[in-house]
Amino acid sequence: MELVGSVIVFLCVLISVNNASILEPTKANPLLSYYIPEARELKNALGLHEDVYLNFTELTSKYGYKSEEHTVTTEDGYILTIFRILSKCDGPSTSYPVLMMHGLIDSSDVYIVAGPDLGLGYVLSKNCYDVWAANHRGNVYSRRHVSLDPDKDIKFWDYSFDEHGNFDLPATIDYVLQVTNKQKLFYVGHSQGTTDFFVLTSLRPEYNDKIQLSVQLAPVAWMTNSMSPIPRALAYHVSQVKEFLDGMGLREILGKHQLSHFVLEILCSFQPEAVCGTTYRLTSGLEPGTLKPKVLSVSLGHLLAGTSTKNLVHFAQLIVSKKFKRFNEGLEGNMKRYQSSKPPEYNVSLISSPVVLVSAHQDWLSSLKDVETLSSKLPNLVENYVVPLKEWSHVNHVYDERIQKYVNPKILDYFKEYEV
Numbered sequence: 001m002e003l004v005g006s007v008i009v010f011l012c013v014l015i016s017v018n019n020a021s022i023l024e025p026t027k028a029n030p031l032l033s034y035y036i037p038e039a040r041e042l043k044n045a046l047g048l049h050e051d052v053y054l055n056f057t058e059l060t061s062k063y064g065y066k067s068e069e070h071t072v073t074t075e076d077g078y079i080l081t082i083f084r085i086l087s088k089c090d091g092p093s094t095s096y097p098v099l100m101m102h103g104l105i106d107s108s109d110v111y112i113v114a115g116p117d118l119g120l121g122y123v124l125s126k127n128c129y130d131v132w133a134a135n136h137r138g139n140v141y142s143r144r145h146v147s148l149d150p151d152k153d154i155k156f157w158d159y160s161f162d163e164h165g166n167f168d169l170p171a172t173i174d175y176v177l178q179v180t181n182k183q184k185l186f187y188v189g190h191s192q193g194t195t196d197f198f199v200l201t202s203l204r205p206e207y208n209d210k211i212q213l214s215v216q217l218a219p220v221a222w223m224t225n226s227m228s229p230i231p232r233a234l235a236y237h238v239s240q241v242k243e244f245l246d247g248m249g250l251r252e253i254l255g256k257h258q259l260s261h262f263v264l265e266i267l268c269s270f271q272p273e274a275v276c277g278t279t280y281r282l283t284s285g286l287e288p289g290t291l292k293p294k295v296l297s298v299s300l301g302h303l304l305a306g307t308s309t310k311n312l313v314h315f316a317q318l319i320v321s322k323k324f325k326r327f328n329e330g331l332e333g334n335m336k337r338y339q340s341s342k343p344p345e346y347n348v349s350l351i352s353s354p355v356v357l358v359s360a361h362q363d364w365l366s367s368l369k370d371v372e373t374l375s376s377k378l379p380n381l382v383e384n385y386v387v388p389l390k391e392w393s394h395v396n397h398v399y400d401e402r403i404q405k406y407v408n409p410k411i412l413d414y415f416k417e418y419e420v
Ligand SMILES: *[C@@H]1O[C@H](CO)[C@@H](O)[C@H](O)[C@H]1NC(C)=O
Pocket: 055, 056, 057, 058, 069, 081, 141
């Protein structure tokens, strides 16, 4: 089963790369962009569950929650979408809003795809919280800029998680605090959403004063011991891979409108375990059989929300350098950007706000050893909680049915404790 899945996933990657190479980028238009139509009728006719393709506001209203769409512009001009789920409870509203940030090639949807009983966005709303689900630059909901065109301007894609932390998060946090008229908020990050947070609170430590408490699911900072076969293999060949992709004009990767998404979304609905399960297995260590077929299919409709190839290169640099450092632009670029020949490390000892880490035995991206490196340096660590199940992995934190026992109550308990 796993072998079949691997072959299918490999073929999909091949198909999308091949498809891309037919369309040679020209000098005038050095960025390759193509759009696969959303084709909801076709997906419907093929029998896909509609939750696979409904967007954030459609899903929340389907399940009886009121949501709003907000936009904020970063200081460097990116226009980001933030969704708000209004609190749905009879009790008094809580003291702090909750801001949730998704992971790599993901979107705000990650906190609701598990459905109304499990999705953290819904669970928090039911518990009287004012819930905000962010989207960083370049993903399906935040593919906009005041002057740059993501389909034409290479510069639009010149960012990594450093810019998510340095620009997207502060703009988003300030916006939420301003609209809600509060001084502080609770933060929840998953995967890269934790990296973004560590970047922000170490590069701009004054933002720690705006965080009442953060809960970091599958934290990613040091990646020395990550053992996912695909990311590791790519990391050690990153310059060749990047050169190849640049040559084809691909600066945006795994976008929602791209062929890779369309193919995986459909295949995953027919063979959830073989296609999605294997994809998660090879990238982050998911234990086969731990997720229900429906959530696997639905998740792939929302994952692959797009990012820049430069962002993937930055993660590769973490793996190879064994350090949590800013982007390595090369000697000349580093001198210009950092006034030093090497990129500086993120100084996580400046993260003075209280942090809860939630990690997993079977997480191949965020290994327990690397989480320990991080936790030993955090000055205000509240708890390093390891989910007490041997088979728990990176995406179980957001998709597994058992989050109602092992993850969501943990978050609610800590928020209650830090409410005053
Ligand atoms: C979500 O779908 C609704 C209904 O089709 C549409 O009006 C809305 O613009 C979509 N939202 C986003 C952010 O794409």
